[in-house]
Structure formats: structure tokens, C-alpha cells
Amino acid sequence: MKSRQLVVASCFAAALPAFGAGIAEPSGIAPQLRPEGESPAFVLKAAGVQVYACKSSPDGYEQKWTLVAPDATLSENGSVVGHHGAGPVWESLSDGSVAKGSAKARQDGGAGNVAWLWLTATSIGKPGRFADVTSVLRVATRGGVEPAGGCDSAHVGQEARVPYTAEYYFYKRA
Numbered sequence: 001m002k003s004r005q006l007v008v009a010s011c012f013a014a015a016l017p018a019f020g021a022g023i024a025e026p027s028g029i030a031p032q033l034r035p036e037g038e039s040p041a042f043v044l045k046a047a048g049v050q051v052y053a054c055k056s057s058p059d060g061y062e063q064k065w066t067l068v069a070p071d072a073t074l075s076e077n078g079s080v081v082g083h084h085g086a087g088p089v090w091e092s093l094s095d096g097s098v099a100k101g102s103a104k105a106r107q108d109g110g111a112g113n114v115a116w117l118w119l120t121a122t123s124i125g126k127p128g129r130f131a132d133v134t135s136v137l138r139v140a141t142r143g144g145v146e147p148a149g150g151c152d153s154a155h156v157g158q159e160a161r162v163p164y165t166a167e168y169y170f171y172k173r174a
Contacts, residue, residue: 048072097128
């Protein structure tokens with residue numbers, strides 16, 4: 001009986017590393033989007049808009065759409081768990097923790113899609129889900145690019161809200 005218990009315990013112990021291995025890295029990312037010494041801790045899906053404003057160049061002769069902020073809900077297993085907004089920041093609805101990002105590298109997202117990004121991150125505010133996040137990857141983007149036209153001197157100050165979706169991988173130190 002003892003040998004059987006030992007075999008069962010050994011099998012269970014061998015399975016633990018696979019069970020606790022965490023989240024797989026997103027597929028298709030370029031080498032410059034891979035944070036070293038960090039592992040993906042969780043993934044959230046974003047659905048919302050990229051907000052653009054029609055702005056004039058300093059000399060006033062050219063106008064172009066300029067990104068103002070994202071505005072998206074973050075979901076996990078079909079439930080809304082957070083918000084992604086200006087900063088950029090990601091905020092947990094359950095515990096109020098916040099991670100703030102700064103773009104480090106980008107990869108083309110394909111025609112009509114905003115770029116994939118690697119953002120370094122720091123926690124601000126309360127402890128919680130986003131407390132130890134060190135990097136965020138935005139991948140699998142759909143939509144969100146600035147409008148192709150409609151920004152001229154008659155439309156300066158006007159906003160455009162362009163729908164987009166993405167997956168956000170939140171990394172922590174390995």
C-alpha cells in the first residue's frame with residue numbers, strides 16, 4: 001500500500017509544475033516584444049474604442065488625427081473585470097488596483113489594425129491584481145486605426161471614436 005501511495009504522490013508532484021506553469025506567451029510576437037525575465041500572469045480581452053482628435057500642426061497649415069486615449073472594457077471569461085483608459089492605464093473593477101504603461105516597442109498589427117505593443121508598466125494606487133505588473137503586451141488587435149480622412153481646418157477639435165478589440169497580456173517578474 002505504501003508503494004502505491006508513493007507512486008500517486010510522485011505523479012501528483014510531477015504534475016504540479018505543469019499545472020502551475022501559468023499563461024502561454026502569445027503567438028506571433030516579434031522578438032522585440034518579449035520581456036526578458038518576466039512571465040505572463042493573466043490575459044484580458046479589451047473591447048472599446050481608440051479616441052482620436054483632429055489637431056493642427058504648430059504652424060496651423062496641416063491637420064491630422066492624433067490619438068487621445070483608449071476607452072475599453074476589460075473582460076475575463078465573459079465578465080467585465082476592468083477598464084483601459086488614458087495614460088495608458090488598466091484598472092481592476094474589483095480591487096481598484098491600477099497599472100500605468102509606457103510604450104517600449106511595437107509590431108505592425110496588419111492592415112486596418114492598431115499596432116501590437118510592448119509597454120513597460122508600474123503599479124499606482126492600491127494593491128491588488130495589477131500591483132506587480134511589470135509589462136503589458138497588446139496583441140491580436142482588430143480595428144482602432146485613425147480615420148483616413150475628415151480632418152481639416154473646418155474639423156479641428158472634432159473627435160473620432162474608432163472601435164477596436166485586443167488581447168492584453170499582463171507580465172510579472174519570473
